[in-house]
Amino acid sequence: MAQTQGNCFICGKTAGKTAIKNHILKEHNGGGESCCLIKAEGAYNKDYWLYFSVPADARLSAVDGFLRNIWCECCGHLSAFRLGGGEFGKSRKLSSLCAGNTLLYEYDFGSTTEILVTVVDEISRPAQREKARLLARNVPPPEECVKCGAPATQINALEGEALCDKCAESVEDDAALLPVVNSPRYGECAYDGELDKWTFDPSGPFPQPSEAPAKRRRGMFRSAG
Ligand SMILES: [Zn+2]
Ligand SMILES: [Zn+2]
Numbered sequence: 001m002a003q004t005q006g007n008c009f010i011c012g013k014t015a016g017k018t019a020i021k022n023h024i025l026k027e028h029n030g031g032g033e034s035c036c037l038i039k040a041e042g043a044y045n046k047d048y049w050l051y052f053s054v055p056a057d058a059r060l061s062a063v064d065g066f067l068r069n070i071w072c073e074c075c076g077h078l079s080a081f082r083l084g085g086g087e088f089g090k091s092r093k094l095s096s097l098c099a100g101n102t103l104l105y106e107y108d109f110g111s112t113t114e115i116l117v118t119v120v121d122e123i124s125r126p127a128q129r130e131k132a133r134l135l136a137r138n139v140p141p142p143e144e145c146v147k148c149g150a151p152a153t154q155i156n157a158l159e160g161e162a163l164c165d166k167c168a169e170s171v172e173d174d175a176a177l178l179p180v181v182n183s184p185r186y187g188e189c190a191y192d193g194e195l196d197k198w199t200f201d202p203s204g205p206f207p208q209p210s211e212a213p214a215k216r217r218r219g220m221f222r223s224a225g
């Protein structure tokens with residue numbers, strides 16, 4: 001299957017998941033703050049993916065907060081990071097991970113959403129106010145109404161069926177309907193994407209390039225074993 005395309009939120013470029021990663025490391029690597037470039041993707045549906053930067057001295061709790069806002073939060077469920085079978089505490093710093101480490105992030109231990117969080121590389125970025133800054137995100141995958149084939153806008157969470165507005169009218173239990181949203185958690189519990197403020201706008205505005213030329217610095221991570 002073709003990789004889902006995604007958008008660079010810094011300059012607006014559209015490309016596949018791997019191409020966007022290389023693009024970010026090449027074109028948007030420069031600034032005063034040592035950060036980790038993080039990839040998040042649905043553990044089961046990798047059409048949903050994100051790249052974001054987080055300062056290396058920030059804690060995993062910053063990643064937890066960001067994933068909740070963009071992809072997960074519905075009822076304040078518990079969440080956890082795991083590495084190699086054991087829990088990796090949220091108070092740990094990102095700098096205690098190695099490039100190449102992949103954590104499993106679980107949100108909600110009832111109807112669990114599982115997300116793979118990979119430390120891709122170190123990157124330097126202009127100082128950022130937010131702990132986590134979105135750099136790129138998949139284009140919403142097309143979803144078809146199971147009844148008529150029109151673009152789906154809602155999920156009947158009881159049946160796990162994607163529906164268009166018209167076909168959704170015939171669902172008797174309104175409460176079963178959830179909106180189709182750009183997240184691996186869509187259709188779960190009461191998730192409606194309420195806190196997701198990161199919708200790509202192809203018209204920008206994109207900041208003009210004013211960043212210092214890319215300067216790679218080695219040695220932030222311990223060497224990946
Ligand atoms: Zn870009
Ligand atoms: Zn919930």
Ligand SMILES: [Zn+2]
Nearest residue numbers: 145148164167
């Ligand atoms: Zn329909």
